[in-house]
Amino acid sequence: MNAVLANETLIRASAFAGVFLLLIAAETLWPRRRLVMARAVRWPTNLAIIALGNLSVRILAMAPAPLTAAAMAVAAERHGVGMLQLTPAPIWAKILVGVLLLDLAIWAQHVAFHRLAWLWRLHAVHHADRDIDVTTALRFHPLEIVLSMLYKSVVVAIFGTPLLSVIVFEIGLNACAMFNHANVHLPRNVDRIVRLVFVTPDLHRVHHSVHADEHNSNFGFCLSVWDRLFGTFREQPRDGHQGMSIGLNPYQNATPGRLSWALALPWRSDRT
Template sequence: METFVQAHEAAIRLGFFAGIFGAMALWELLAPRKALYTSKAVRWSNNLGLVVINTLLLRALFPAAAVGMAILASQQGWGLLNNVDVPAWLGIVTAMIVLDFAIWLQHIAVHAVPLLWRLHRVHHADLDFDVTTGLRFHPLEILLSMLIKFAVIALLGPPVLAVMLFEVVLNGMAMFNHGNVRLPAALDGALRKLVVTPDMHRVHHSTHIDEMNSNFGFNLSVWDRLFGTYRAQPRDGHERMTIGLTTYREPREASWLPGLLLIPFRHSSRQDGTQQDTSVHR
C-alpha cells in the first residue's frame, strides 16, 4: 500500500482536484450565492497562477510531500501510532481527526501572530469568495504549512493511507467551503453540525475583525464550536457583506499576481479589517 500510494500520490491528488474544481465551478455558475465584486477572469487567472507557483515550489522542495513524510515515519518507527497496536481503521480515523485539529490550530496561529498574519492576509485579501479563494495562499505560507504538517506527522506517526486521504479531503473541502454556492438553509444547517459549509466559512472572510476571527475550520466544524470561535451568520447578511481586507481594495493589489506576492512585505494595520464588537456570536 505504501508503495502504491507513493507512486501514484500526485496522480490521485490531481484527479480529485480536477474533478472537485470542475464540479464547484459549474455549481457556482448555475447557483451563485453572492454577486461578484471584481472580474472573475482576472481573479481566476491570477489565483490559479499562484496555485501553479505553489505546486511547482512544493514539488521541487518536497517531491514526496506529506505522504513521503508518513512513509519515512513508518520506516523509522516515529510517532505515537507507529508504536501502539490499534486496528487499521481506528488509526486512520484518529490520524485524520488529529491532522484536522492541527490545521485548525495553525489557522488560529496565522491570525494571532503578526508575522504569520502578513503571509496569511494574501488569502484574505481576495475581494471575492469563490472556489479559487480556497487555493490562494502565499508561497511562504504554503512552505510553512508543509513544515508544520511534517512535524505533526513525525509526532503522530499516522498511517500512510490516512495522510493520503487527509490531503485529498483537505484540498476538496477547501474548494467546497470557499464555494460561491447556494445551499438550502435546512441542508446547510444539517451539514454544518459536522463539516464546514460555504455559508459558515464565508463569515470568516468578512472585513469585520470579529467575524474574521471566527469559523477557522476547514473540514470539521466541531473545533469552532468547542473553543468558542463559532459564528452562525454575518451581521450584514451573505449577499451584502463585504469580503476581503479594508487595506487592499484595489484589484492591482488584491487580484493581480505581482501584488499578491508583495502583500506580506507591505505595511498595514493589525488585521486590516473594520473593528467591531469582538464578542463571539453563537
C-alpha cells in the first residue's frame, strides 16, 4: 500500500495531464460556446491558481500528521479505524462504498461552500471566471483546496475509507471536474443518457450562471444522483446555453482574469 501511496503523485499527474490535453483538443474541435475572454488572458491566471493549489496540498502531505485524504487512509487501515474498516465486507465492496461516500461528502461540501458566507468568499473565486472551460475545473482558491483536503481527511477517518477508494476518487474527481467544465459540445442524445448518472458540461454550466437560483443548483462534480435526490437538480439554464451569462454579476468585466484580483477576492468588500 505504501508503494501505491508513493506513486500516487505520479499516477494522479499522469491521469491529469492525459485528460487535460484530450479535453483541450475536444474544446478546440467541438466548442459549445464562444469564449467571452481570450484564453491568453484567463489561462495563465487559472493555471497559476491550480499550481498554488497543488503546492498547498504538497505542503500538507509533508506534515508529520495525516492531513491529506491518502495519508489518513493509510493511517486508518494501519490502525483499523473507521466504519468501513470495522465492517466485515469484501474489499471490492468497501472500495466501491468508499468512493460513493467521498462523492456524497464532496457534494455536501460544495453546498456548504455556497450556503456559509465565509466559505462562499473563497468559493467565489471559482465562480468569478467569465467563461468555463477545462482550466476552470481546478480554479479554486488555495485556501479552499486546503480546507477541502482537511475535510476529506476527516471524512476518511470517520468512514475508514480504503486507500484505493481515495486514489480512485481523487483521479475520478479531477477527471469528472475537467470533463464537466469543458467547453465541449456533446450531442444531445449522448448528454441525455450521460446526465442520468454523471454531471455533464451542460449540467454544470447551469451552476456557473450569474443567476443566484441557478448557481445554487447542480452541486455535483461526478454523480448527478445527489442533486436529483436532494432536490437541487436543474435541467437547463433559463437563458439557454448560448444566451446565458457566466460568472458573478458585479464582475462582468476583465478583472476576474487577473491573478492578484482572484487571490484577493475573498477579502474584497464589494464581493457578492
